[in-house]
Amino acid sequence: MSCLSSLLCILLPLLLLLVGVNGKEEDKRQVYVVYMGAVPSHTAENTLKKNHIQLLSSVLPRGQPIEKSLIRRYKNSFSGFAARLSENEANALRNKAGVISIFIDPIYQLHTTRSWDFLQETSVETVSNPATDVGSSPTSDGSDTIIGLLDTGIWPESESFRDDGMGPIPSRWKGACMEGNDFNSSNCNRKLIGARHYDLEEDEDSLTIFPKDASSPRDDHGHGTHTSSTAAGSPVMEASFYGLAEGTAKGGSVSSRIAMYKVCGSEGCPGSAMLSAFDDAIADGVDLLSISIGASEFFRPDFTEDPIAIGVFHAVERGITVVCSAGNDGPGGGSVVNAAPWILTVGATTIDRFFESDVVLGGSHAVAVKGSAINFSNLNKSATYPLIYAASASSNSSSDDAEASHCNLDSLDERKIKRKIVLCEHSDDDNSKITKAEDLKTKGAVGAIFIDDVGRSVASMYIDFPATEVTTEGSEQILKYINSTKNPTATILPTITVTKYKPAPEVAYFSSRGPSSQTSNIIKPDISAPGVNILASWTRNEDFDVAPPGRKPSHFNLVCGTSMACPHVAGIAATIKSWNPTWSPAAIRSAIMTTAMQSNNDKAPVTTDSGSVATPYDYGAGVINPTRVLQPGLVYEIETKDYLQFLCNYGYTTKTIKNMTVIPNGFECSKNSSKDLISNLNYPSIAISGFTGKERKVSREVKNVGGVEDTTYVVSIKSPSQLNVEVLPDKLQFSKSVTKLSYQVSFTASSSRLKGDYFGSITWSDGTHRVRSPFVVKSS
Structure with missing residues (x-):
């Protein structure tokens, strides 16, 4: 997710769930996922394929070719298929033996240097002798740890994916480097050891939205390149976003390998494709999965109808740790997603870096008011530009002064704001600040100042338009000046990078919060990590239009969201795994949670960005501590049987659970199973x-x-x-x-x-x- 605006920080790096068009006309076909649970032991692949085809054939009109309906099959770690079906055909399948659930293919959206240095500096304890503390020595330098990512693909030419000094690819790796548009097997190396993509062509008879750019592992969006380099990118010296956030960009586990599973296209991430990626990744031999994707807070599918919950369950069964983003629907309570207990769920926090773009007021004292934004302002540094409060520039057609004061579209008189800097109110119900800025620019304004307390820790990206954001306290100073003079003037300074900013970390306002409506007897999120304005690799797509005038697209980008926090945790989990190769996903999660930090760089309790002390609903066990995780004590x-008991207490029957996975002999759900017992x-x-x-x-x-x-x-x-x-x-x-x-x-x-x-x-x-x-x- 890109910080092109604070709104994008909310919407892009999180994955909001977009369900495919629900199709009220019965003759219309949609893609359905048919989930059939664990693959029966000793079942040959040909037998499984035959079962899938027979099941699908039993509901299709006579004579209709199977190939026209069947899209993909799941055959490695779990059984099922995705197919284009009518509503009646889907209903018929629900009653067939062996079918656990059938649901319309959901389309999920994506949840997007200094961050690693900050985590190290904020950690109070250090590991003086990890080999002694952890109780084991690493089997290698960590280079045998394989991190798989379900995302938008990867830009293999990025310096973050160099394989300098890396040893041979682990022999246990069974994955592939698939070819596609502008991508071939030579794009993989000893760092990027695998890349798969999952094609779905748009069908005029289908009501499901499909990705349009999924015919290659190459990343045309940027999100997957950013997350994978954050998790395991090789160090890149002198990285920056046009001079901002300059430093060394590196991943959390620089010696780990990367395997990309491209499941997302321009329209989102189909659940059917994600299930195929889970099925492949488990068979390929990944050690960890990082998934910055999730449902909307407004759509909470049951665990047997959620592709992520299904896929992660089967991955964890096979010892694969899976890290998922918590969502970007905060700060409201109950907004966390990916809340199944077998998922390691991650919220987002800030780091001690601030992107400062100040407002300099005119007059005899030339007072500077602190602002925050990312812009490359070309205004003069002296305060010579006329300054106006938006409420004073209401258009004749605007009947609501509040609309004008907030600079909402079509509320301002162009003649009154032309060649001026405009001071605008802002609230969550308004048009986005980026939209407002574009409108002001079109109408001839030379700059904009937005008043916004909520998102002050997230620097919006305005690039070539001089715009910044101030707090209410700062705005009072500006308004006082405007009201004190007949011809107020000001200027907006270009952004500079400020480090050692305090207090940090804070819980980002967009980070989704607990409690979970699905698992109220489990705290979610589990942990938090840096997710605000994170610098990492980006695509080199010439069509990418956020470059300042006359500059080529940057090889790096500043992005925010729980999407960015997720790979931070995945990188640290990979380090734990390399030191403790036999540890289970639960043990790795435990080490991360029980060693977390609750204090900021002022040695005070971590707060939300509104200033309140953070609770476990805000950040789980705390902020991840990259040093203490190696000595959890x-x-x-x-174990799997514990998750089975959770499913009993959640409300599933023994029969359903037996179909989902292989269960111990004699296992039965007790008659007194209840959600209260989930606490155990x-x-x-x-x-x-x-x-x-x-x-x-x-x-x-x-x-x-x-x-x-x-x-x-x-x-x-x-x-x-x-x-x-x-x-x-x-x-x-x-x-x-x-x-x-x-x-x-x-x-x-x-x-x-x-x-x-x-x-x-x-x-x-x-x-x-x-x-x-x-x-x-x-x-x-």
């Missing part, structure tokens, strides 16, 4: 909903991975005054023969007036390691 393991999933955080004040107990089990066999951990509790929280036992003593221990947490009310959400934490420490688990108790 204890980890919370979750061995998660690194604790969430309880529907709390009445009566005692509620949850259990957890931890495994000692601290490298010292005989060690004792002591618990400390941080709890709000309204709750009594007790942990038993309060000490955990490990030995050579005792590597796993359990404990129980009980919650009771200390007040009869419970209302809302209560936050706290439980921390285990042996004097060296601190293992922190946040908790949330939500009253009924």
